[in-house]
Amino acid sequence: MINQTTNVALCFHCGEPNPSGSAFSVNIKGENQQMCCPGCEAVAQTIVDSGLTSYYDHRSENAEKGNTLVPEQLSQLLHYDIEQIQEEFIKQDADLSEITLTVEGITCAACAWLIEKQLRQLPGLHFINVNTTLHRVVIRWYKDKLKLSEILTDIQKVGYKAYPFQINQQEALYTRQAKSYLRRLGLAGIATMQVMMFAIALYSDLFSGMEEEFIHYFRWVSFLLATPVLLYSAQPFYVNAWRNIRNRTLGMDIPVSIALLGAYIASAYATIMDTGEVYFEAISMFTFLLLLGRLLELRARRKASETSSNLLRLLPSMATLIEKNTESLIPAKTLSIGQIILVKAGETIPIDGIILTGISNIEESMLTGEHLPVHKGENSPVFAGTVNITSPLTIQVEKLAKDSLIADIIHLQDTAQQNKPHIEVVADLVSRYFVGALLIVALCTYIGWSLIDPAQAFWITLSVLVATCPCALSLATPTALTCATANLNKQGILIKQHHVLETLNKINHMVFDKTGTLTHGDFVLLNSTVYGDYSKQQCIDLASQLEKVSEHPISLAFNKQQKSSVILSDVINLPGKGLQASYQGKALKLGHAQFCNIDKPLDSKELVIYLTLANALIASFELGDTMRKSAEKISQYCQDNHIQTTLLTGDISAKSEEVGQLLKLGNVVKGVTPEGKLTHLQILQETQQVLMVGDGINDAPVLAGAHVSVALASGTDVAKNSADVILLGEDLNKIAVLRKTAQKTTHIIKENLGWAIGYNLIIVPLAVTGHVPPYIAVLGMSFSSLIVVSNSLRLLK
Known part of the structure; x- marks a missing residue:
């Protein structure tokens, strides 16, 4: 590979100049390709040995410079196999492990294809999905067959650096994206104001008494001001359009890019040749308004993840550990199950745990959306991120940070947004067909006007491309769904499934x-009746020991009454029926009358359960609930x-x-x-x-x-x-809130789609017949997108 300008040999893998005397090369498809360093040579050889040379046929950009893994880096990757380190970022489900990785160096779909192909050769890999937009990879693997360090090493072998994804990195990525849009938006806005001053004067014919060279001079100034807007501010549209073309799909940025480049080239030609009209103000304004719409879209799409990040920010970084009657401050994320911490009044609870001593009011609104404090005492559960209001508490750690309720909430939010609902899939499909139809209409418009009035053909076609708005169709559903989900999360309603x-x-x-x-499920033992040789307390102890394997609320009523342990074997929990075990070689049962073979159940309005030993009734218990x-x-x-x-x-x-x-x-x-x-x-x-x-x-x-x-x-x-949905707190009326929000969301989606379709049905005929000049088309198209996004943002209230 040779640089045609400097005639210098370039590295086939990364595209950098090869040092003089370089002897690094790899045989790729029968040809020896020169490499700049042993790192690129190692990466390229790995790609060839893995049978993945098609990567070089499909890539749209050169790869990142290869770096050979040195022993120090290998030892760092091995650290990720340590269980204590993995606890923070790996989700375990039976024998499957799941991790989300951030991958540096991904530039295109070919990169995603290469990473997926490389890792699928690993024994023990269950699932992999590469997101080229977010530069993230979700991987599931069997922990007894594959190590995380092997996965990270294999990714590094093909030229990419991967490390566990952390929420602060997600925030940093969002911040970079927002700042990038703001910089581009700022440049486009300044240029638009300057160019519009000249354009308004020209359109108003204020320069009619001025000599031609001055008019030409102001056109050149507009040309210079619009150029950085086209080359820098509008760059995201070209990148997306090229990605769509390369992947053989139709996206909304294709007609946008054609319109921008077409208007710029035609206006530049008119300026240089001093003939025809210029539309530099339309280019600048179009780019500014489109970027504004994209920035609002980005903010709307990120609301749910911002909510997750805000939850994590509520967690304190330090905790007061109590060991051997001494207090010490340690990092909260290093706490382990069973340790005891002190949380003073006014402090935020750092972990999920159980209160050992103390009585206090706990502020749980950040989890449940309910602002009234909850009164809690000994043996009550508390959750990370909630605030201890009135009195100090000693708390025993019950869950690690990665298994806390906050972590589960964030995981549920991410899971809910992995798939698109049917209505969004249909809207995306319609928008792609719409883009195809738009390009056909634009072509027919150009051919038709070339026969009628060749001088107007280009500008009328440009108006057709600019005026129509596939953006609004694509934004109509996802912005509404994202805003609705974010609002529900704030009220303690977590949606797990996309439908x-x-x-x-x-x-x-x-x-x-x-x-x-x-x-409530807070059962209280109202009455106990014994029928055999066992005492009342013995029967309660037997029932309590049986209930220890059950998660049913009934178990709490017995656990509070137990005074001594009982040895049971072969304990079995039969949901909906009861529990059974072996006690002193006899069958012990606790449950409903039918399960315990009781012929004459007690006549009671309360819940009655029975205790039998060797099929003989030894006790009955009446339990009350509110x-x-x-x-x-x-x-x-x-x-x-x-x-x-x-x-x-x-x-x-x-x-x-x-x-x-x-x-x-x-x-x-x-x-x-x-x-x-x-x-x-x-x-x-x-x-x-x-x-x-x-x-x-x-x-x-x-x-x-x-x-x-x-x-x-x-x-x-x-x-x-x-x-499909989890309600935080105890308010069942949130189901009504959920349904009302769903109805409002559907109504707003229909409004968005109705506006987008109605606007295009009106504007397309007007543009085709030459009644919409380019600058009006710019305003119409941009405001159509802004109306859809603004309408969706109503769901955040």
């Missing part, structure tokens, strides 16, 4: 679990909006009917197993659109199977993993 806002508009039936959903204050509100909302309701619960007691009557629910189905709940839901969904609300392990199948499902943050991990 939720779209599907919620069709919901006409809500199904509720009872225990822990419509009721209704959530918000249950009545959500029930009333359903009635007001003609939404059918069903109570679907595994509880067989009369309490189910009492709750159903009190809340005026349309149907009560009680005493059903998890499989029975799913069967009932599937029958409903044959004719209706159903939203399911639950919180327990026995709700997981129906939450996964419903059209839309909602789980409470206080529920089990299984329920939250199965649900």
Whole structure:
């Protein structure tokens, strides 16, 4: 490869000049290609040995200069295999590990292709996705077959540097993007003001009495002012257009780039040859308004991630560790499970944990959106980022930073935005077809006007390209969805699946679990009756020991009453039925009457569970629970909006009917197993659109199977993993807020699409017939995009 200007040999890999006497080369497709250094030689040889030489055919830019991994760098990569280091940035799911990497040096789609092809050869790799826009790579692998250091080393072998993605780097990237747009916008704005002064004077014919050379002089000044706008400010449009062309797709920046370059070349020709009209003011104004729209779009798209970053900023960097009755300040991220910390009044809690001593009010609005402090005492859970208001607390660490509620929230937000909802996919597809149709219309316009009036053909075609607005079509849906998601996050409503806002508009039936959903799930042991030789306390101890393996709220009622441990074996939890184990060689059961084979259940409005040993009844327990204050509100909302309701619960007691009557629910189905709940839901969904609300392990199948499902943050991990939406806090009325926001989002998307389509249907015929001059076309196209983005930003209120 030779530089045609200087006649100097260039490195085939990175494009830098080869030093004189350089002997580095690699045989690529039968030809010896010269390299500038051993680093580039090593990277190129790796690409050839891996069978990836097609990279050099498809790349649009030279690669980054190769750097050979030296022993010191290799040892640094090996550090990433240390478990304590991995805890901060790796998500574990059974035997799969997941990490998001930031990769330096990605310039085009060929880079993404090369990285993916290289890593897919590694044994143990499960999934890889390279995002060329964000320069990030998501990787999942089997930890027993592959090491993280091997992944990082393989990426480095093909010429790229990768390291674990951190949220502060995301913020830094956003800051760089925003600053870049502001610099380009500032230059375009200054140039536009200057050029417009000359243009207005020329259009007003104020220079009619001035000599021709002065008019020509002002055209040259406009030419010089518009040139940096075209070359620098408008650069993002050319890059995107070239990327679209290279990947054989049609994007909105293709007609934009054609219009900008066409107007500039024609105006430059008119200035140099001193003939025809110039439109430098249209070029500058068009670029300025487009950049303004892109900047607003960037801000709207980043709102959700900004919310995540703001959550992380609330976490304190230091924590007060208590060890051997001494206090010491240590970095909060180094805390491990089981350690004890002191949080004074007014301080922010640095981790998720359990209160050991102290009683205080906790401000949890940053998580739940509810501003009233929550009163908490011993054994109450607390979460990182919440504020201790009134009294000092000693807290035991229950979760590491990467597993905290805040970390889960951020992970859910990222997951929700990985896929596009159907309406956005359709809008993107329509916008691509629209671009294709626009280019055809522009070509036909040019041919037609060349026959009618050749002098006007170019400028009318330019107006057609500029006036039409595929940008508004592409922005209509994503900006609205992003703003709606960000607003819901602030109110403690986390959307996990991309289809939720779209599907919620069709919901006409809500199904509720009872225990822990419509009721608090804070069970209290009201009455205990014994029937055999065991004492009341012995029966409570047996029941408490059984409940230790259960996440059901009932377990808390027994745990508070237990006084001595009991040795059990073969403990089994059967969700929706009860628990069973072996005690002194006999079968021990705790659960509903049917599960325990009780012929004559107690007649009680409260929940009754039974304890049997070797099929003989030895105790019964009555448990009380209280209704959530918000249950009545959500029930009333359903009635007001003609939404059918069903109570679907595994509880067989009369309490189910009492709750159903009190809340005026349309149907009560009680005493059903998890499989029975799913069967009932599937029958409903044959004719209706159903939203399911639950919180327990026995709700997981129906939450996964419903059209839309909602789980409470206080529920089990299984329920939250199965649900589409998670509600932070205890306010069920947030479901009404969620549905109202979904309806408003759909309404705004329809407004955006209606405006974008209506504007184009009106402006295209006017532009084709020559009734829209280029400077009016610039204003119309730019304001069309701004109207769509501004309309979407209403969802942030």
